[in-house]
Amino acid sequence: MSAISDQAYLRVLPAQKLPPPAERTGIFNWLRENLLSSPTNIVLTFLCILLFAWAVPPLIRFFLIDAVWSGTDRDACLASPAQMHPGACWAFVRVWVSYFVYGFYPLAERWRVDLFFVALTLGIVWLARLSTPRRDLGALYFFVGLPILSFILLHGAPLIGLPVVPTSLWGGILVTVVVATIGMVFSLPLGILLALGRNSEMPVMKLAAVGFIEFVRGVPLITVLFMASVMLPLFVPEQFAPDKLVRALIGVALFASAYMAEVVRGGLAAVPRGQYEAARALGLTYWRMMGLVILPQALRVTLPNIVNTFIGLFKDTTLVFVVGVFDFLRTVEAARADPKWTTPNTTVTGYAFAALFYFVCCYGMSRYARSVEAHLTRAGRR
Amino acid sequence: MAERADNGQSPLPDVAVEIAGLHKWYGEFHVLRDINLKVARGERIVICGPSGGGKSTLLRCINRLEDWQRGTIVVDGVELTDDPKHIVAVRRDVGMVFQQFNLFPHLTVLENCTLAPIWVRHMPKKDAEALAMNYLARVRIPDQANKYPARLSGGQQQRVAIARALCMNPNIMLFDEPTSALDPEMVKEVLDTMVELAADGITMLVVSHEMGFARQVADRVILMDEGQVIEINAPKGFFEAPQHERTRSFLKQILH
Numbered sequence: 001m002s003a004i005s006d007q008a009y010l011r012v013l014p015a016q017k018l019p020p021p022a023e024r025t026g027i028f029n030w031l032r033e034n035l036l037s038s039p040t041n042i043v044l045t046f047l048c049i050l051l052f053a054w055a056v057p058p059l060i061r062f063f064l065i066d067a068v069w070s071g072t073d074r075d076a077c078l079a080s081p082a083q084m085h086p087g088a089c090w091a092f093v094r095v096w097v098s099y100f101v102y103g104f105y106p107l108a109e110r111w112r113v114d115l116f117f118v119a120l121t122l123g124i125v126w127l128a129r130l131s132t133p134r135r136d137l138g139a140l141y142f143f144v145g146l147p148i149l150s151f152i153l154l155h156g157a158p159l160i161g162l163p164v165v166p167t168s169l170w171g172g173i174l175v176t177v178v179v180a181t182i183g184m185v186f187s188l189p190l191g192i193l194l195a196l197g198r199n200s201e202m203p204v205m206k207l208a209a210v211g212f213i214e215f216v217r218g219v220p221l222i223t224v225l226f227m228a229s230v231m232l233p234l235f236v237p238e239q240f241a242p243d244k245l246v247r248a249l250i251g252v253a254l255f256a257s258a259y260m261a262e263v264v265r266g267g268l269a270a271v272p273r274g275q276y277e278a279a280r281a282l283g284l285t286y287w288r289m290m291g292l293v294i295l296p297q298a299l300r301v302t303l304p305n306i307v308n309t310f311i312g313l314f315k316d317t318t319l320v321f322v323v324g325v326f327d328f329l330r331t332v333e334a335a336r337a338d339p340k341w342t343t344p345n346t347t348v349t350g351y352a353f354a355a356l357f358y359f360v361c362c363y364g365m366s367r368y369a370r371s372v373e374a375h376l377t378r379a380g381r382r
Numbered sequence: 383m384a385e386r387a388d389n390g391q392s393p394l395p396d397v398a399v400e401i402a403g404l405h406k407w408y409g410e411f412h413v414l415r416d417i418n419l420k421v422a423r424g425e426r427i428v429i430c431g432p433s434g435g436g437k438s439t440l441l442r443c444i445n446r447l448e449d450w451q452r453g454t455i456v457v458d459g460v461e462l463t464d465d466p467k468h469i470v471a472v473r474r475d476v477g478m479v480f481q482q483f484n485l486f487p488h489l490t491v492l493e494n495c496t497l498a499p500i501w502v503r504h505m506p507k508k509d510a511e512a513l514a515m516n517y518l519a520r521v522r523i524p525d526q527a528n529k530y531p532a533r534l535s536g537g538q539q540q541r542v543a544i545a546r547a548l549c550m551n552p553n554i555m556l557f558d559e560p561t562s563a564l565d566p567e568m569v570k571e572v573l574d575t576m577v578e579l580a581a582d583g584i585t586m587l588v589v590s591h592e593m594g595f596a597r598q599v600a601d602r603v604i605l606m607d608e609g610q611v612i613e614i615n616a617p618k619g620f621f622e623a624p625q626h627e628r629t630r631s632f633l634k635q636i637l638h
Contacts, residue, residue, distance in 0.1 A: 277447050278484035282498035282550060283473040285466075292497060296488050 062087040063352065070094065077343040088349040089341070096335040100353075103171015103326050112153045112162065113174050119149055120181065128368060130375060143185065154178070167245040171326035173357070175245070179252055179317040179327065184310050186253040191260025196290065198265055209261070216258035221319050225251040229323035248320040256313045263309055267302030268294065300376060307369035311362045329354055395459045398423045398554050398585040399444055404453030406439065406609075413439050414450065415609040423553075426586045428596040428617075431606040431632065437589045440606065441556050444587065445476045458553055474502060477547030481559040483539040485531040491518065491542050492527040495549045503550065510549070517545040521575050537568030541575050548579075555579065557588040591636060597621060605629045 035045045066087030068077045077089035093100075102110050123146045126138035154174075156164035170178070197209030216224065228251030229244065236242075242250070271294050279289040299306065321330040335341075336350040399421040406414035414436050421427055429437045442448045443455060446462050446469045455462045457472045486494050495514035499505040505513070518524045521541040523534075531539055540560055547555060557576065561569045573595050580586055580599045590596065596603050596617055603620040605612045605628065613626040624630050 272482075272484075274480060274482050274484035275486065277442075278478075278480060278486070280447060281445055281473060281476075281478040281480075282546075283470050283502040284498065285470065288501050292501060293486055297486075300488065 074341050074343045074346075077341075077345055086343075086345065088352060089343055089345045090349060092335075092341045092343075092346050092349055093353045095341075096331075096338075099172060099335060100328060100331050101173045103174060103331055104169040105165060105171065105174065106169065109156075109163070109165055112156075112165075116150050116153045116174075117177075119146060119153075120177070130372070147185075150178075167243050167325075170245065172331040173328045175320070175325060176314075176317050176328040178245075179249060179320055179325075180314045182249050183252040183256050183313045183317070187256035187260045187309075187313065188306070190253065190257035192264050192295065194257060194261035195264035195268060198261065199268060213258045213261050216255055217262070221252075221255050221316055222322055224255045225319060225323050227251070228254075244323060245325055248323050248325045251323075252313065252317065252320065255316070256309065259309050259312070260306070263302055263305040264298065266305065267298030267300075270301045271297050303373060303376075304369055307365050311365055314362060314365070315358060328357065394423060394553060396423050397421070397456075398425065398458060399587070400454075400456045401440075401444075402454050404440075404443065404450055404455065406436075406443065406448065406450040406452075413609050414443070417453070417611055419604075419611065419614075421585060421587065424583045424585055425601045426580050426599050427588065427602050427604060428600040429587065429589045429604045429606055430591055430593070430596065430636075431604075431612070435606045436609040437606045438558050441478075441558050441587060441589050444554075444556060445473050445478055447478075470502075474550060475552055476554045476556060477550055477552035478556045479540070479543050479547055479558065479560050481562050483531070483536070483543045483563070485539055485543055485546070487531055490528050490530055491523070491534070494531065494542060495546045498546070499549050514545070514549050517548045518542070520548075520578075521545045535568060536564045537571045540564065540568075540572045544572075544575055544579070552584075554585045554587070557586065557590065559589050559591075561590065561592055593621070593633075593637060605632060607632070 036042050064087075066083070066085060067090050068083070068086055068088070069090050071077065071091035072095070076091050077086055079086055098110075102113055105113055123138070123142040126132055127135060127142050132138065152160075152162065154165065154170070155167075156162040158164060194209045194213055197205045198213065200206050200209070225248060228247045232242065232247055232250070275293055275297065276289065279293040284292065317327055318329045320327050321333075326334075332350045332354045336347045397420055399419070401417050401419040404414055404417040405412070417440060429440070431437055439448055443450055443462075444457060449464075458475050460468050460471050460475075462468055462472055485491075486497070489497065492511060492514055495518065496507065496510040499510040499513060500507060503510075515524055515527065518527055521544055523538055523541055523545075526534060526538060526542075531542065534542065544560075560576070561572050564572060569592070573592060576586075576588070576595065577599055586599075588595070588600075600617050602614055603617050604614050605620075605626070607628055613620065613624065613629045615625065615629075619625075620629070621633065624633060
């Protein structure tokens with residue numbers, strides 16, 4: 001033995017790299033580790049399976065197996081010798097679906113709504129897919145081109161032969177999508193400005209932003225909508241008083257922007273002070289510092305919360321009916337009262353259809369936010 | 383050096399930074415007390431002293447990241463006032479390197495370096511990228527240009543931060559404890575970069591406890607304590623024959 005090895009342990013050969021032990025892999029081990037690891041876990045797993053077995057099969061039977069898919073009036077959905085316990089009355093939805101989508105929008109002009117949906121989808125996909133080329137052009141299209149195009153399409157432009165369709169005829173998913181999109185498109189920039197105002201060192205800006213945010217947040221959306229629709233005409237001359245739908249749009253956008261402001265403020269607080277200092281030390285002005293350095297980081301951190309606010313906004317659009325705007329839910333409400341279709345299952349089916357629509361939209365947004373988050377984390381940018 | 387031209391202005395004054403009668407308070411706390419300092423063009427100054435002594439605060443006053451209540455600072459002939467134009471003019475001219483690097487995490491290394499040239503100097507993107515690659519090569523990390531900062535080691539990040547500041551072609555560089563947040567084995571690569579920079583003749587003010595660096599590079603070493611400049615001395619005098627008792631006790635504590 002040498003003198004060194006008497007004093008200290010020295011590794012002579014490299015330690016081998018070994019595969020992980022076998023009991024850490026495989027489906028049975030996964031089940032054992034995750035579902036059956038302890039008595040409590042076993043009981044909970046068992047209870048959940050029980051709950052699932054109790055709730056899901058009847059739902060499937062009602063909405064799919066026993067459901068009535070076609071028919072021209074209520075007779076199809078009523079109990080008959082052939083079908084003792086009819087399920088959901090999808091025939092009703094099929095007959096009414098064009099009303100759910102367009103409201104009273106004139107039949108001959110509905111292609112304009114379809115074109116609007118296509119244009120909107122194009123804009124969303126262009127902006128939302130991180131891999132599409134020229135997303136800067138996409139943003140220009142979405143925030144400038146699309147609003148103009150949509151207005152010409154939906155409202156009409158007699159000059160180019162598109163007759164005007166008054167907003168009182170708009171309805172259904174069209175109105176829901178218009179209100180939600182405009183609410184989102186305006187609430188984000190407005191919310192950012194409000195958040196910057198709230199963080200401002202100028203007392204007047206700060207006071208104005210805080211006042212607005214706290215006031216709007218302290219008032220229910222219904223009240224804001226009522227105020228937008230009842231009080232706005234008091235302040236502007238009658239001939240300039242905005243359209244009923246526009247009033248609701250303003251109400252929703254202002255309401256959402258106050259919440260957005262708080263969300264963005266949280267994101268701003270998460271950006272370290274050093275980032276501000278580095279940006280200023282390089283000579284960037286306030287707006288460039290915010291636009292190039294601070295906001296990109298703040299918005300990224302807070303993306304899940306922004307989407308959460310969007311989801312809330314999307315569902316809140318159902319409240320515009322209180323000022324007489326016919327959104328999607330309102331058209332379902334109106335249709336289910338149709339005496340031609342009064343059956344025990346009409347109402348349930350109508351609401352199930354509405355729920356399905358809102359769920360698909362909101363879940364879509366949520367999934368999108370998750371995938372962007374995962375993408376950003378993978379890119380190691382955060 | 384040629385590439386650090388004076389941005390088309392009149393010839394630079396011989397005094398790079400002139401600080402006169404500077405006082406600063408944080409609330410009741412008197413953090414800078416009557417600072418007077420003239421830094422000649424091309425001079426390398428190392429500021430050391432115990433923490434809380436006002437070293438970083440003084441440095442951050444020079445590009446107005448901090449404001450002050452009394453006294454004047456003139457940088458390259460421009461007096462720093464509340465006038466945003468003066469502040470931006472000085473910041474374009476003064477590069478700063480931070481203890482925590484403060485790279486922009488959402489931008490690649492290259493984008494970090496080209497951001498200010500493009501948006502502050504209004505340089506075409508191609509030229510800014512060529513400039514950035516030039517400086518990244520000088521700090522010896524051109525191959526990392528398209529990575530995000532989080533993928534780099536601390537020493538590499540700090541070298542990128544130096545390159546980022548140099549891309550603005552500053553006449554003065556401020557270093558605020560540039561090696562304090564680094565793992566020991568990375569301190570040397572950053573110090574080497576700074577030594578090379580000093581050899582180029584750029585005016586440097588460095589807050590640091592790297593006494594080896596101070597000995598090798600500094601023209602003058604300053605000891606600050608309790609918001610005051612205690613001693614200003616050439617490195618030889620500072621380390622071998624300190625005039626002030628406070629300097630002796632400080633040196634004894636850090637050079638064991």
